[in-house]
Amino acid sequence: MPSLRNLLRTLAITGLSAALVAPAAAAHAEPSPADLNRRIERSSAELERVVESYNRLREDMKANKAAVDRLQARIAPLERQTEQSRADVGEIAVTAYKTGGLRTADALLRPGGSAALLDRLGTIDHLTRERQERIAGFTSRQRELVAEKARLNKVLARQDAQARALATTKSRIERDLARLYELRRQAYGRTTEAPAARPDAAREAPSISGRAGVAVRYAYGAIGKPYVWGGSGPNGYDCSGLTSAAWRAAGKSLPHNARMQWGAVAHIGRGELSPGDLVFYRGLGHVALYVGDGQVIDAPSAGRNVLKRGMNLMPIHGYGRVR
Numbered sequence: 346m347p348s349l350r351n352l353l354r355t356l357a358i359t360g361l362s363a364a365l366v367a368p369a370a371a372a373h374a375e376p377s378p379a380d381l382n383r384r385i386e387r388s389s390a391e392l393e394r395v396v397e398s399y400n401r402l403r404e405d406m407k408a409n410k411a412a413v414d415r416l417q418a419r420i421a422p423l424e425r426q427t428e429q430s431r432a433d434v435g436e437i438a439v440t441a442y443k444t445g446g447l448r449t450a451d452a453l454l455r456p457g458g459s460a461a462l463l464d465r466l467g468t469i470d471h472l473t474r475e476r477q478e479r480i481a482g483f484t485s486r487q488r489e490l491v492a493e494k495a496r497l498n499k500v501l502a503r504q505d506a507q508a509r510a511l512a513t514t515k516s517r518i519e520r521d522l523a524r525l526y527e528l529r530r531q532a533y534g535r536t537t538e539a540p541a542a543r544p545d546a547a548r549e550a551p552s553i554s555g556r557a558g559v560a561v562r563y564a565y566g567a568i569g570k571p572y573v574w575g576g577s578g579p580n581g582y583d584c585s586g587l588t589s590a591a592w593r594a595a596g597k598s599l600p601h602n603a604r605m606q607w608g609a610v611a612h613i614g615r616g617e618l619s620p621g622d623l624v625f626y627r628g629l630g631h632v633a634l635y636v637g638d639g640q641v642i643d644a645p646s647a648g649r650n651v652l653k654r655g656m657n658l659m660p661i662h663g664y665g666r667v668r
Contacts, residue, residue: 392518396575397630400585406504413497413501416497518574536648538571538649550636557595559594560592560594563595565653568650569651569652570651572647585606597667609668610665611668622665625661625662626658640656
């Protein structure tokens, strides 16, 4: 019996030691390549959503700046008109004080008969109306000026809030990028793909006429250039930066944001796709340029380069044609 108890005690201690050691060993196990790739894909997808939010904020800020410029352009002449009206009203007040005004009693007492009286009364009425119009004009311009300045202040406040949000989002992107690059280093031995830009890549583009052909050739010329968040060329791009740059080269303006591009294009069916159209993905978080034969060119994600690949690279949200 003592020997049996000793055996059981030994087994229990051995089992406990194994239970304590095993988790520690597992915790320090290196992640497998498949696990690293899954983590890279998840991080890339999340980062792209944040980058597109940043791009949307930048587009909103551009629109706000344009609104500020328009308001300020309206305010400047209003200020000049208001100042002139204020001077006119002041002049009327001074004249009235010095002369005592043209009173009806004065007109009645002056000689000249009934015709002269009617003339003088007409003059009084005309001057009274003119003064009232000047004062009314001054008041109206003042109200308009105050309203424009109030609108301007609201736009400026919104712009300040967007600038703060932009700075916060930028900091988050930089933190997410650092984590993603470390994952890529663990998986591939380097944080980014080797540069692979080909100056003559545009020559590989299919022969397509019109503006769509210009956009497609531009996209071919970007193949191999690095993904740069917030980038719209010529040295690097993010997804919506590439599509907006390609169509800018063709003379069409698209916002630098996938969701806003979706709102700017004509929506078409898959069967209508032709080179130059845009393909939108998963919740409007990614966009690519269709180049024919079921292929797109896109800026995939941080650490990768612009490439041509099959368009079914992720769930498709829809298709759009630049108008």
